[in-house]
Amino acid sequence: MAQAIVVGGGLAGVSAANTVLECGGKVPSTPGRLGVVLVDKSAFCGGNSTKATSGINGAETQTQKQKKDSVQLFTSDTLKGGAKKPELVKANGSDVDWLVDKFDLDMSLLARLGGHSAPRTHRGKERFPGMTITYALIQMVEKISERSDLARIINKAKVKQLLTKSGTVCGVTYEKKGKDFTEEGPVILATGGFGADFTDDSLLAKYRPDLLHLPTTNGDHTTGDGIKMGEAIGARSIDLEWVQVHPTGLVEPDDPEAKIKFLAAEALRGVGGLVINAEGQRFCNELGRRDYVTGEMWKSKPPYRLILNKAASDEIIWHCKHYTGRGVMKFYASGEDGKAELCKDMQIPVSTLEATHQQHFEAAKKQEKDPEGGPYPAYPSGKTWDEPSGKTGVGKKFFHNIIDGSKVKAEPFYSAIITPVIHYCMGGLEIDANSAVVDTSGKAIPGLYAAGEVAGGVHGNNRLGGNSLLDCVVFGRVAGKHCAKYMLGDKFKSMDLKELSGGGLAADKAPAAKL
Incomplete structure (x- = not known):
């Protein structure tokens, strides 16, 4: 049986594997269908994708059809956010709808993350979306592997070398x-x-020695293996110097120097979480680019905190309870000092936190009354009334779940100490619009594709929140489709994952029939 080889079992890998299976019609001059083998060096699949906590972006999806958004607006925001190659900026609502239709996933909730002009980051009602999405796609490949020889998963297997013949990649x-x-x-x-x-x-x-002192949100398996193997056979890399430092790594009070840290989902800021410094003051646009928020933190006074009022935390309560259970977030019954509550822990008077919230509240009300006015430039466009962020030149334009200062004393809060962390590598092996890896002359290498974080050039010098899972699904599907076409040519034929798996994942959720 002819097969495609997928190296890596995160969301990009399992998106590619499922797509190969979807596209694997009859193989020319070979009995049977096109199969797939997925090889992962960890004990189980999932990778960093399972840690993604905010959601997956999508424009013009079924969930989002009532919102004022478009693929064109998404493209504009992503290019403003740091992307440099318009041909690689892809947000097709069908990719998110594919997850819903083929894997029975809940993508019913929307959030607005930093740099986005509309709420377009999709997640379900429970658990971390990266974990939920990735595990569903893993389970589909597993179900198909149990029913046939079309799919295999090999864990605890470290790929060491790409095999080539006459310039064509032909194995590992x-x-x-x-x-x-x-x-x-x-x-x-x-x-x-x-x-x-x-x-x-x-x-x-080699490329960012200045960042070696920082902690990371990545698992210890994240060591650039694919980039190194690609370069070894003449593949061209791009943007390796662009490493994203995320502003909200969660500090564990009992182990503040830990090198690997949990990440506070950007969705916590999307629902109204505020970032404050040691003096209890805001100093940035919480919904600005990640590199911008990090830069403003380095200018301000630590320790920094992410705080959510009751309305904000209620909107994303599963995350808050999860972080609290992990010991990296704390619940406070009120903000008032003198009662072992938030202001006492911060060692600031309650009047300071009241003033911070009142200023934010008044700016939001002015923005609501006059959305195009204000004395400061806003991000991603327009004007703002918000002074703390406006003075940085990247003013806050969107406000959510605000409270006035008088509510602070009695308001319950969730709060966490945060620090900048290495989070994502924008650079990697350069790909074309078909997800084919190119050589040093810019020509596609036959038989080699890349998807997800290993593929460079998709995000430019900064990635917007919610675009990583989208990147994994979009280019995982593109890579799978074009790899199948590379093998099948005119015999390309679509197949149904639910049929291949014996009913899809919904069959596992259905109640047992009464005997």
Whole structure:
């Protein structure tokens, strides 16, 4: 049986694997269909995708059809956010709808993250969206592997080398239990970035040694393997110097120097969370670009806190309770000092926090009354009345779940100490619009594709929140489709995942029939 090889079991990898299976009609001159083998070096699939906590962006989806948004507006926001290649900025509502239709996922909630002109970040009602989405796609591949030989998953297997013949990628060598094995077929790399490799010869040390002192949100498997293997056979890399530092890594009070940290979802700021400094004051637009918020933090006075009032936390309560259970967020019954509550922990008078909220409240009300007015430039466009962010030149334009200062004394809060963390590598192997990896001359390497964080050039010098899961699904599907076409040519034929899996994932959720 002819097969495609997917290296990496995060969302990009399982999106590619499912798409290969969807596209795997009859193989020319070969009995059977096109299959897929997924190889992952960890004990289980999921990767960093399962840590994604805010959601997946999409424009013109079924969930979002009543909102004032469009693919064109998404493209404009993403280019303003840092992307440099319009041909790689892809947000098709059908990609999110694919998740709903094929994997029975709940994508009914919307949030607005930093840099977005409309609420377009989708998530369901429970759990972290990255975990929910990625596990569903893993389960589909697993179900198909249990019913046929069309899919295989090999864990605890580290791919060491891409095999080539006459300039064409034709397989991989991997190590498992101390022995080397070979798989033959075209390859889709979905190995992630290099944000957890702090060794002296790492890509991080080579391109961004100034960041080596920072903690990271990446799992320790994130060491740039795919980039290194691609470069070894003549692939061209791009933007490796662009490493995103996220502003809201969660500090565990009992272990503040831990190198790997949990991430506070950007959605916490999207629902109205405020970022304040040691003096209890706002100093930035909470919904600005991640590199901007991080930059303003470095100018201000630590420790920094992310605080959510009751309305904000109620909107994203699963996250708040999860972080609280992990010991990286704390619930306060009120803001008033002198009662072992928020202001006492911060060692500031309650009047300071009242003034911070009152100023934010008044700016929001002025913005509501005169959305195009205000003395300060706003981000991503327009004007704002918000002085703390406006003075930075990146003013806040969207306000959500605000409270006036008089409410602070009695208001319950969730709060966490936050710090900048290495989060995402925008650079990687350069790809074309078909997700094919290109060589140093810019020509597509036959038989080699890349998707997800290993693929560079998609986000430019900064990635907007919610675009990573979208990138994984969009380019995972593009890579899977074009890899299948590469193998099948005119025999390309669509298949139904639900049929291949014996009923899809909904069958697992259905109540057992009464006997």
